[in-house]
Amino acid sequence: MPELPEVETTLRGIAPHLRGVRIDRLLVRERRLRWPVPADTEHQVRGQHILELGRRGKYLLLELERGTILIHLGMSGSLRVLASHIPPAKHDHLDLCLRDGSCLRMRDPRRFGVFLWTPEPPADHPLLAHLGPEPLESGFDGDYLYGRARGRRCAVKTFIMDADLVVGVGNIYANESLFRAGIHPARPCNRIGRERYRRLAAEIRGVLTSAIDQGGTTLRDFVRDDGGPGYFVRSLKVYGRAGEPCPRCGKPIRRRRIGQRSSFYCPKCQS
Known part of the structure; x- marks a missing residue:
């Protein structure tokens, strides 16, 4: 979507x-x-x-x-x-x-x-009142993520996709951000330190900004307002690349279900 x-x-x-x-x-x-x-x-x-x-x-x-x-x-x-x-x-x-x-x-x-x-x-409005901060605006950073993760035990990928926590980190961009931050998507969110969350917040911002600059990701139905495709799909490192070599270490990218969504990660580069 x-x-x-x-x-x-x-x-x-x-x-x-x-x-x-x-x-x-x-x-x-x-x-x-x-x-x-x-x-x-x-x-x-x-x-x-x-x-x-x-x-x-x-x-x-x-x-x-x-x-x-x-x-x-x-x-x-x-x-x-x-x-x-x-x-x-x-x-x-x-x-x-x-x-x-x-x-x-x-x-x-x-x-x-x-x-x-x-x-x-x-x-x-009831559809908007509960939403968390925007990931590209002030109020969202690694310290915020670290504080919200205390007392929770869900997988970190599920955690950052929670719209009550932060809006707009969908499945594609959660996969890409976690890879760039070197964090395994299934790792419990309360077992990640403050510095790693600072890195993750920075990668979320970077991935989303890059995708916007390139017009989004072409997956099935999405095209830009002018009818052309987005080009961020060419920059994807792990999403949709199960079995392909990791761009960092060469190990095959793996796929598993986390929170009913497909997750892609490198078993060596992400821990």
């Missing part, structure tokens, strides 16, 4: 086209997303200007004059800015039509995405 770098890439792609533009209407072809699009959403957003765009975790936030639109891409969703007259494809469920003749079109083949309107501050 799209992870933080893919969502950030989408945000950077659509923001210049939407910021300051007035919404003409919302056209909903299919309301049955992860949560049904409420029937009054069209009325609520019509005629408002899009003041600013942002992101919280994997949620895109469109700040309007009297509230905020929350968008989540789900498992396979994507957003495009197109001319409104272009006919929709089969899974194009929603158009946010703009006064300049363009539209923000949401495609979601599996319908696990979210499109919701809230008049309240988005930080108070």
Whole structure:
């Protein structure tokens, strides 16, 4: 599914086209997303200007004059800015039509995405209120991870993928960060020292920043806002490379299930 770098890439792609533009209407072809699009959403957003765009975790936030639109891409969703007259494809469920003749079109083949309107501050919304700090902002570092790990015994990979702890460290980037930090993904999180957590926090920041700079990771459904693929897949060291030689030591990369997710690691370089 799209992870933080893919969502950030989408945000950077659509923001210049939407910021300051007035919404003409919302056209909903299919309301049955992860949560049904409420029937009054069209009325609520019509005629408002899009003041600013942002992101919280994997949620895109469109700040309007009297509230905020929350968008989540789900498992396979994507957003495009197109001319409104272009006919929709089969899974194009929603158009946010703009006064300049363009539209923000949401495609979601599996319908696990979210499109919701809230008049309240988005930080108070039930979907966002519980989220941990952003990994690329102040408040997230190795000391924070070390403190939160005290009294817990889950695998460190499960630990850093907990959105209540830190948002946006999905499966791909957790695997890559742990490899770069030299930490075994199954190691209990409370058996990792402060200095190693400082290294891990730095690697998480580095991996996510690199992925954003390269437009995200192409896996199955994700493409950039302009329709092209992300290129971070070329930089993956361990994810999806079971049986291939470790880029550091040459030992075969191993794969195992941790927390119901596929984990990839080097048995020699990670401990």
